[in-house]
Amino acid sequence: MSGTTxxxxxxxxxxxxxxxxxxxxxxxxxxxxxxxDRSDSAHWAFLSDTHISRNSRNRYRGFYPYQNLQEITGQxxxxxxxxxxxxxxxxxxxxxxxxxxxxxxxxxxxxxxxxIHLATGNHDNRDNFLNTFQNTGSHEWRVGGKRIxxxxxSSVNLILLDSLLFVDLxxxxxxxxxxxxxxxxxxxxxxxxxILCLHHPVKGFGSLLDGDSLLKVxxxxxxxxxxxxxxxxxxxxxxxxxxxxxxxxxxxxxQLSREPVGWVDAHxxxxxxxxxxxxxxxxxxxxxxxxxxRWRT
Numbered sequence: 001m002s003g004t005t006x007x008x009x010x011x012x013x014x015x016x017x018x019x020x021x022x023x024x025x026x027x028x029x030x031x032x033x034x035x036x037d038r039s040d041s042a043h044w045a046f047l048s049d050t051h052i053s054r055n056s057r058n059r060y061r062g063f064y065p066y067q068n069l070q071e072i073t074g075q076x077x078x079x080x081x082x083x084x085x086x087x088x089x090x091x092x093x094x095x096x097x098x099x100x101x102x103x104x105x106x107x108x109x110x111x112x113x114x115x116i117h118l119a120t121g122n123h124d125n126r127d128n129f130l131n132t133f134q135n136t137g138s139h140e141w142r143v144g145g146k147r148i149x150x151x152x153x154s155s156v157n158l159i160l161l162d163s164l165l166f167v168d169l170x171x172x173x174x175x176x177x178x179x180x181x182x183x184x185x186x187x188x189x190x191x192x193x194x195i196l197c198l199h200h201p202v203k204g205f206g207s208l209l210d211g212d213s214l215l216k217v218x219x220x221x222x223x224x225x226x227x228x229x230x231x232x233x234x235x236x237x238x239x240x241x242x243x244x245x246x247x248x249x250x251x252x253x254x255q256l257s258r259e260p261v262g263w264v265d266a267h268x269x270x271x272x273x274x275x276x277x278x279x280x281x282x283x284x285x286x287x288x289x290x291x292x293x294r295w296r297t
Contacts, residue, residue, distance in 0.1 A: 040154065040155055040269055040270065041154065041155055041267055041268065041269050042082055042153035042154045042155045042156060042267070042268045042269075043081045043082050043265075043266070043267055043268075044081050044082055044083055044084070044085060044153070044158075044266045044268060045076055045079075045081045045083075045084045045085070045263055045264070045265060045266070046084075046085050046087070046197075046228055046246075046248055046263065046264040046266055046275075047072065047084065047085070047086045047087070047248065047251050047263045047264075048086060048087040048088060048089065048121075048199070048229070048230025048231070048248035048249070048250060048251070049087075049088070049089040049121070049230045049231070049233055049248075049250030049251060049252050050065060050069050050086060050089065050090050050103065050250075050251045050252050051065045051089055051090075051091065051092045051093075051123065051250070051251075051252030051253065052065055052066060052069060052090065052091060052092060052099050052100075052102050052103040052106065052252070053065065053066065053091075053092035053093075053096075053098075053099055053102065054092075054096055054097075054098025054099050054101070054102055056102060058092060060092075060252070060253050061253045061254070061255075062253075063252065063253035063254075063261060063281060063282075065092070065251070065252035065253060066102065066106070068251050068252060068253075068261060068280055068281055069103075069106050069251050069252075070106055071280050072251055072262070072263055072278075072280060073106055073107065073109055073110050075263075075278060075280075076110045076114075076263075077109055077110055077113070079265070080113060080114060081114065081265070082114065082153060082154075083114050083115045083116065083117065083151070083153075084107075084110060084114060084115070084116040084117070085116075085117045085118075085119070085151075085158065085160065085197050085228070086116065086117070086118050086119065087119050087121070087160075087197050087198060087199050087228060087229055087230040087248060088119045088120050088121025088122075088123075088124060088163070088164070088198070088199030088230055088231070089121035089122065089123045089124065089199065089230060089231065089250075089252075090103055090118060090120065090121070090123075090124055090129065091103070091123055091124050091125070091128075091129075092123065092252075093123055093168060094123065094125065094167055094168050095123060095124040095125025095126075095128050095129060095167055096125070096128065097128045097131065097132065099128075100128060100129055100131075100132035100133065101132060103132075104132055104133065115151075117149050117151060117158075117160055117197075118133060118160075119147075119149075119160045119161070119162065119163075119197060119198060119199055120147070120162060120163075120164040120199065121163070121164060121172075121199035121200070121230060121231060122163075122164060122165065122166065122167070122168065122169060122170055122171070122172060122199065122200070122231070123167070123168060124164055124167070125167050126147070126164060139151065139152075141181065143177050143178050143181045144175050144176070144177030144178055146161075146162035146164075146174070146175060146177070146178045147160075147162045148160065148161060148162060148178065148181065148182075150185075152192075153268065155193070155268055155269045155270050156192065156193045156194065156195055156225070156268045156269075156270065157189070157192050157193070157194040157195070158194075158195050158197060159182070159185075159194060159195070159196050159197065160197045160198065161174055161178065161182070161196060161197070161198040162174070162178065162198070163198045163199045163200040163208055164199070165209070170206050171200075171206075171209055172198075172199060172200030172206075172207075172208050172209065172231070173208060173209040173210050174198075174208060174210055174213075174214060175210070176210075176213075179210065179213055179214060179217055182214075182217055182218075183217045186217070186218075186221050186223065186224070189223075191222075191223050192223065192270075193223060193225045193268075193270050193271075193295055194223045194224050194225065195224075195225060195226045195227070195228060195268070195273075196218070196224065196226070196227045196228070197227075197228045197229070198227070198228075198229055199229060199230050199231050200229060200231050201229045201231060201232055201245065201247065202214060202215060202227055202229070202240065202245060203240065203245075204232075205232070206231050206232065215240065215241075218243065219240075219241050219243070222296060222297060224243060225243065225244065225273070225295040225296060226243060226244035226245070226246055226273065226293070226295075227243060227244070227245050227246065228246045228248065229245070229246070229247060229248065230247075230248045230250065232247045232255075233249065233250040233253070233254050233255040233256075233259060234247050234249065234254075234255075234256070234259050235247065235248070235249040235259060235260055235262075235264070235277055235286065235289075237275075237291050237293065242296035243296065244273070244293050244295075246264075246275065246293075248263075248264055249261060249262050249263070249264070249277070249279070249282075251263055251280075253282075254281075254282040254283070257282070257283065258283050259282055259283055260277060260279035260281075260282045260283050260284060260286055260287070261279065261280060261281040261282035262277060262278045262279040262280045262281070262282075262284075262287070263278050263280075264276065264277060264278070265277075265278055270295075271294065271295055272292060272293060272294045272295055273292075273293045273295070274290060274291070274292050274293075275290065275291045275292075275293065276288065276289070276290045277289045277290075
């Protein structure tokens with residue numbers, strides 16, 4: 001057996017061991033992703049920064065996050081995408097248990113029909129989150145105290161990473177163990193187009209402390225097409241070396257009056273992603289705006 005084969009075998013063994021330790025805590029709702037009407041296209045909803053409080057009447061910057069998400073879940077129930085991803089800051093400020101109980105209540109009507117995958121952000125408490133959203137089944141791994149979720153759709157793979165570092169402080173970090181896991185996983189997997197989802201942006205204000213280290217992992221891998229993140233409370237599209245950086249608007253409230261409050265409807269194929277803004281509050285002038293992004297090759 002060659003040295004190369006031994007190296008790849010050890011990686012497969014690594015992943016097999018990680019799969020055996022899956023905690024089964026990440027998906028809220030059905031475990032299976034339903035096929036889209038077109039077999040070559042996946043239809044997903046991307047949300048971020050819900051900031052749900054245990055007080056359903058909580059108001060911040062003139063917005064009511066509970067009522068915003070209530071309206072959005074009604075929209076999701078009508079459009080019924082294949083699944084939903086929420087990229088962190090699920091809770092209002094410090095991740096109280098009551099925050100997650102209210103969030104679960106709001107998400108249940110959609111979760112009864114479609115899988116919902118949840119990442120944690122800097123306003124979340126991982127223990128309180130897991131105490132509320134547990135024993136629901138998913139492709140989840142625990143690496144260095146972090147949660148990673150992998151989702152296979154009809155056209156792309158989605159990987160949710162855990163950038164929570166400190167509760168109620170702005171910085172985020174993946175950590176060496178999670179980055180090593182990601183590198184190994186990507187090297188072993190096939191060339192299916194892959195999108196990373198996490199709370200903190202890779203670069204810019206409030207970005208990952210180890211964003212440059214993440215880029216060293218994903219830049220050489222053409223299968224990584226995009227990174228979807230929250231934290232910035234803005235609807236924006238950028239690129240780093242051909243990798244699309246997609247910033248999601250918050251559903252709870254905006255930080256700047258020019259930004260919308262809402263969610264993004266995504267249609268994903270193996271060659272491109274089409275992203276449409278659904279604005280429910282804030283600056284709604286871009287409501288219905290669509291960006292068509294071609295994947296790098």
